[in-house]
Amino acid sequence: MNLRAKLVSGMVAAVISMGLISLVIMQLIVYPRLFLKLQKRGVALAKNIAGNNIHLILTENFFDLQLLLHDIKTGDEGIEYIFIVDARGMPLAHTFEKTVPEDLRKIGKEGPAARHDIRRLVTEKGGITDIAVPLFEGRGGYLHLGLSEESVRRDIREINTTFLWVILVSISLSGGLALFFGRKVTKPLLELSAVAKEVGAGNLERRFDVTSGDEIGALGSTLNRMVEMRRKAEEDQKGLIIKLQEALENVRTLQGILPICSSCKKIRDDKGYWNNVEEYVRDHSDAEFSHGICPDCAKSLYPEYYKGENHE
Numbered sequence: 155m156n157l158r159a160k161l162v163s164g165m166v167a168a169v170i171s172m173g174l175i176s177l178v179i180m181q182l183i184v185y186p187r188l189f190l191k192l193q194k195r196g197v198a199l200a201k202n203i204a205g206n207n208i209h210l211i212l213t214e215n216f217f218d219l220q221l222l223l224h225d226i227k228t229g230d231e232g233i234e235y236i237f238i239v240d241a242r243g244m245p246l247a248h249t250f251e252k253t254v255p256e257d258l259r260k261i262g263k264e265g266p267a268a269r270h271d272i273r274r275l276v277t278e279k280g281g282i283t284d285i286a287v288p289l290f291e292g293r294g295g296y297l298h299l300g301l302s303e304e305s306v307r308r309d310i311r312e313i314n315t316t317f318l319w320v321i322l323v324s325i326s327l328s329g330g331l332a333l334f335f336g337r338k339v340t341k342p343l344l345e346l347s348a349v350a351k352e353v354g355a356g357n358l359e360r361r362f363d364v365t366s367g368d369e370i371g372a373l374g375s376t377l378n379r380m381v382e383m384r385r386k387a388e389e390d391q392k393g394l395i396i397k398l399q400e401a402l403e404n405v406r407t408l409q410g411i412l413p414i415c416s417s418c419k420k421i422r423d424d425k426g427y428w429n430n431v432e433e434y435v436r437d438h439s440d441a442e443f444s445h446g447i448c449p450d451c452a453k454s455l456y457p458e459y460y461k462g463e464n465h466e
Contacts, residue, residue, distance in 0.1 A: 164332070165328040165329065165331065165332040166325055166328055166329055166332070168328070169321065169324045169325050170325070173317070173320075173324070176317070177317070180313065180317070184313070185310055188306045188309060188310065189283075189303070192283060192301060192305070192306050193272050193283055193285070196272075196283055196285040196299055196301045197272070197287070199230075199233075199299060200270070200285045200286075200287040200297055200298075200299040201270070201287050203223075203226060203297060203299070204287050204289060204297045207219060207222060208289065208294075210222070211238065211246065211289065211294060211295075216246050216247050219238070219246070219247040220248070223236045223237075223238075223247055223248065223249050224249055227249045232301055232302055232305050233249075233299065233300065233301060233302075234279065234282050234300040234301065234302045235248070235249050235250060235258075235298070235299075235300040236248065236249045236297070236298065236299055236300070237249065237250065237254045237258070237298050238289075238295060238296070238297045238298070239254070239259055239295050239296055239298070240294070241292065241293055241294065241295050243259045243260065245259070246295065258284070258298065261273060261275075261284055261286060261298065269288070270285060270286060270287045270288070271286040272284070272285050272286075273286075274303075275300075279302070279304075280302065280303060280304055280307070281302075281303035281304075281307070282300045282301065282302060282303060283300070283301045283303060284298060284299070284300050285298070285299045285300075285301070286298050287299070339370075342365075342366070342370045342371075342374070343370065345362065345363070346362055346370065346373065346374055346377065349361070349362045349374075350377065353377075353381050353384075358381055358384060358385040358388065360381070361378050362374035362375075362377055362378055364378070414431075415428065421434040
């Protein structure tokens with residue numbers, strides 16, 4: 155996997171991870187708060203119905219109470235049912251077609267009577283939050299309000315759908331940004347790699363075009379300095395090799411068979427010319443001559459001045 159693909163996959167993975175974390179947070183915090191909000195709304199609504207219509211219960215005007223409960227339920231689509239039972243559990247008014255189901259009559263009769271009771275029920279219509287509010291601390295009975303949880307679940311579905319679209323858009327944007335910045339990052343790296351390959355193949359005239367002062371630019375400058383140092387080192391090495399070869403040629407010339415005259419002692423060169431010994435050696439080596447006279451020659455040439463080895 156190249157660097158560009160790693161950048162894209164990394165950013166997409168980061169967005170997906172953030173999305174999963176956010177989803178877990180919503181499951182643990184947001185969704186329970188939605189249900190808590192529904193419960194608070196139901197408690198306030200149940201207490202309001204009970205407080206505003208307690209006079210109908212006291213006067214046993216159950217007919218008007220029944221009509222009022224139907225009007226309240228019709229005006230709020232989130233209400234599944236409303237019913238009022240006395241302290242013995244006998245229905246006084248309700249919004250059901252026939253009568254209050256037996257299992258609903260028994261709800262809310264446990265615990266302190268002065269407090270409201272909240273329970274979540276599972277029915278054929280889905281989840282329902284049942285809120286029981288006591289009348290006269292339970293001595294007058296209970297008002298039950300059933301709120302459908304469908305509104306909360308609808309909100310959750312809308313949140314999930316919106317959140318899913320946000321994640322998909324974020325993934326698309328992050329992928330596009332990763333591709334864009336990936337090209338900006340990988341392009342100079344690819345150029346740097348190409349320069350390194352050419353230099354490795356022996357092209358020491360190749361240089362990286364440094365256009366930025368970031369880490370890639372610093373790396374390119376370092377590569378250029380290394381190439382220049384290598385070029386100079388190779389030039390110095392070539393010069394040294396040439397000098398060594400020239401010196402070796404000179405040494406080999408002097409080590410070869412030298413044609414020398416047996417009479418005058420001149421040496422014949424490669425071109426056929428005869429040269430004095432000192433001239434030939436000087437031209438074919440770095441040696442220089444310093445002329446003097448040996449004792450035998452001095453005795454032969456200047457006998458009157460030469461006293462010999464035993465005379466002072």
